[in-house]
Amino acid sequence: MTVVVAAAIERAGRYLVARRTRPADVAGRWEFPGGKVEHGESEEQALAREIREELGVEIEVGARVPGEWPLHTDLVLHLYVATLVEGEPMPLEQHDEIRWVATADFDSVDWLPSDIDAVRSLRGATA
Numbered sequence: 001m002t003v004v005v006a007a008a009i010e011r012a013g014r015y016l017v018a019r020r021t022r023p024a025d026v027a028g029r030w031e032f033p034g035g036k037v038e039h040g041e042s043e044e045q046a047l048a049r050e051i052r053e054e055l056g057v058e059i060e061v062g063a064r065v066p067g068e069w070p071l072h073t074d075l076v077l078h079l080y081v082a083t084l085v086e087g088e089p090m091p092l093e094q095h096d097e098i099r100w101v102a103t104a105d106f107d108s109v110d111w112l113p114s115d116i117d118a119v120r121s122l123r124g125a126t127a
Contacts, residue, residue: 020094020095065122
């Protein structure tokens with residue numbers, strides 16, 4: 001099973017979400033940014049690398065949100081809370097827009113279907 005890690009980057013009570021540009025079947029839907037853990041990486045190392053590549057910022061990876069969520073038959077999602085350490089995020093790869101969203105406004109976001117349960121768990125963990 002391959003682990004996909006995602007970052008719920010928190011700032012001033014809001015979380016950064018990113019709109020996908022590809023693949024076509026998920027373009028225009030929103031997610032917490034991240035990516036696959038590569039061989040030899042810890043989940044935290046992979047997440048910091050992915051966020052650097054996708055958003056051009058450095059993060060400090062915090063606690064993992066309880067739970068794991070299947071994305072496909074061979075992929076599972078782990079969500080971590082993170083904070084910005086350096087830089088201002090910009091959509092560099094696989095995203096065309098980012099925004100900061102409060103947990104109370106999560107329902108206004110058109111989430112990737114595979115991420116909805118992770119979003120609910122984050123909301124529950126921060127309530």
